[in-house]
Amino acid sequence: MLRALDIRDMLIIDRLELAFQPGLNVLTGETGAGKSILLDSLGFVLGWRGRAELVRQGAEQGEVVAEFDLPDGHPAHDILAEAGLPGGQELILRRVNLADGRKTAWVNDRRCSGEVLRALSETLIELHGQHDDRGLLNPRGHRAMLDAFARLDGRLAEVRAAWTQAAKARKTVEATQAALDAVRAEEEFLRHAVAELDQLDPMPGEDADLDARRRLMQGAEKIRDDVARAFALLSGEGAEGAMGDALRWLEGVTAEAGGQLEEPIAALGRAMIELGEAQNGVETCLNALEFNPSELEAAEERLFAIRALARKHDVLPDELGDYADTLRGKLNALEAGDADLEQQKADLAAAEAAFDVAAAALTEARTEAAGRLDAAVMGELAPLKMERAVFETKITEGEAGPEGRDAVAFTVATNPGAPAGPLNKIASGGELSRFLLALKVCLTGDDSARTMIFDEIDRGVGGATADAVGRRLASLADGGQVLVVTHSPQVAAQGQHHWRVQKQVQNDVTLSTVVPLSRDERVDEIARMVAGDTITQEARAAAKALLTS
Structure with missing residues (x-):
């Protein structure tokens, strides 16, 4: 509920403090007295787009402060929490407009953006008038209004859940299909590469082994002769034979040498052992240097094939085996992916079918509710002297989405047999006001969270019709708060609280003020x-x- 409105230096208002009350609040005054300025000022503090020049002439800045009561559960609490702004039972909006056009806003003494103000305003104020494009005249909101009238929260939740599930399944199918298409684009390459790698079958470390063998065989021809000569010198005809003869000669005379040859003989024995080990090592090397020239050719051919394949796939030779496994995995994924895709498509079809069922049930519920709404509005039109008019809620198939596939529009025909059309296209000013009021009476239900403002909605009507308008406004205000700007005495008389907007001239300056009556x-x-x-x-x-x- 709007509790207070404080306006300073806005247009022709220098200082104005208003304390609004629950129920029906009426504002009256002569044309041009400044009633629209109040709405402009309220729209300014709520972040609505309006006049560009609002600061009173000669003032440095204009300021508007609006105070609201927020009961528990009011949707404004969620917006405050999401924006990181302080909450509570009281909400104070303050906005300043400098003379140079700059604007600054605060919510509960915390700076905020115009976007946050506008989001809050959607939960705080509902403005209705002949030129209102934010409320009942906006076809984009008609579906939500019908759903609120029919209390379709449960069915809407089912449709939204089904839509989310279908959308998730659709994304899964699209992602799998894209991945499979990418793999299929290189399927021929994959199969050729895997076959080539499988045929060569390179082993980790094989490149280094082949390179070492190749180097050894390449150098074997050069060093084998030297190794053979060395082996000959170490064998029986060489050092081994000479050392054996020397050992026999010394052992034959050791008795006569008085023990002086025992150490030399022992040393020769040890030398013979070492010489034997040297012979074995040289012989092993000599045997290793024995190779078939075709073996060198085969080693070189395989080494070059491994290295060529590594360059072709831009990997290291030792990584060829892992690379082959990777390519093989892609091929396996392609084959398995087809089966997965079929299952995913089946899941998508099931999710879409579930959405179709939920959306169809929602359409049926909306159609039934549309009939009830039409009857209710027609019932309200009769006392408003529009018993010949026809109101109809049109439901047509629209684009599927999280709220079903229905497009909803409120249409009217001012006379039976006349073509129906949108509210703001068919009805005249006075008729439009009464249509809006009748529709609002039917749509309000138990919703009293927002303050409703009617700007001269009684224009063009009088007498008993104006009285019916006033009584319906009073009915809307029961348990909530309604502000109405009116020129109709019948409407003004229904108000529980009454303010008069008037102009006065002070020191050659025209000012607007509002006084409670x-x-x-x-x-x-x-x-x-x-x-x-x-x-x-x-x-x-x-x-x-x-x-x-």
Whole structure:
């Protein structure tokens, strides 16, 4: 509920403090007195787009402060929490407009953006008027209004869940299909590469082994002769034979040498052992240097094939085996992917079918609710002297989405047999006002979270019709809060709280002010609305009759 509105230096208002009340609040005054300025100021603090020049002439800045009561569960609490702004039972919006056009806003003394203000305004204020494109005249909101009227939260939740599941399944199919298409584009390469790698079958470390063998065989021819000569010198005809003869000669005379040859003989024995080990090692090397020239050719051919394949696939020779496994995995994935894709497509079909069922049930519920809404609005139109008019909620198939596949539009025909069309295209000013009021009465239900403002919605009507308009506005205000700007005495008389907007000139400066009216002052104001500038006793009597009716 809007509790207070404080306006300073805005247009022709220098300082104005208003304390609004629950129920029906009416604002009256002569044309041009400044009633629209109040709405402009309220729209400014709520972040709505409006006049570019709002600061009062000669002032450095204009400022508007609006105070709201927020009961528990009010949707504004969620917006405050999401924006990281302080909450509570009281909400204070403050916005300043500097003379140079710069604007700054605060929510509960915390700086905020115009976007946050506008989001909050959607939960705080509902404006209705002949030129309102934010509320009932906006076809984009008609579906949500019908759903709220029919209390379709449960069915909407089912449709949204089914849509989310179908969308998730669709993304899965698209991702799998894209991956398979990418693999199929290189399938021929994969199969050729895997066959080539499998045929060569390179082993980890094989490149280094082949390179070492190749180098050894390449050098074997050169060193084998030297190794053979060395082996000959170490064998029986060489060092081994000479050392054996020396050992036999020394052992033959050791007895006569008086023990002096024992150490040399022992040393020769050890040398013979070492010489034997040297012979074995040289012989092993000599045997290793024995090779078939075709073996060198085969080693070189395989080494070059491994290295060529590594260059072709831009990997290291030792990584060829792992690379082959990777390519083989892609081929396996391609074969398995086809089966996965078929299952995913089946899951998608099931999810879409579930969405179709939920959407069809929602369409059926909306169609049934549309009939009830049409009947309810038609019932409200009769007292508003529009019993020949026709209101119809049109439901057509639209683009599928998380809220079903229905497009909803409120249409009217002012006379039977006349073509129906959108509210703001068919109805005249007075008719439009009554259509909007009848529709709002039917759509409000138990929703009293927002303050409703009606800007001259009674324009073009009078007499009993105006009285019916006033009574419906009072009905809407029951348990909530309604502000109405009106020129109709019948509507003004239904108000529980009454303010008069008036102009006054001070020091050659025109200012607008708003004053609360007492019971007697209300009689005079309503009498003025009945009779004009000259208030007669008859007009006062009529005003009193309206106030007591």
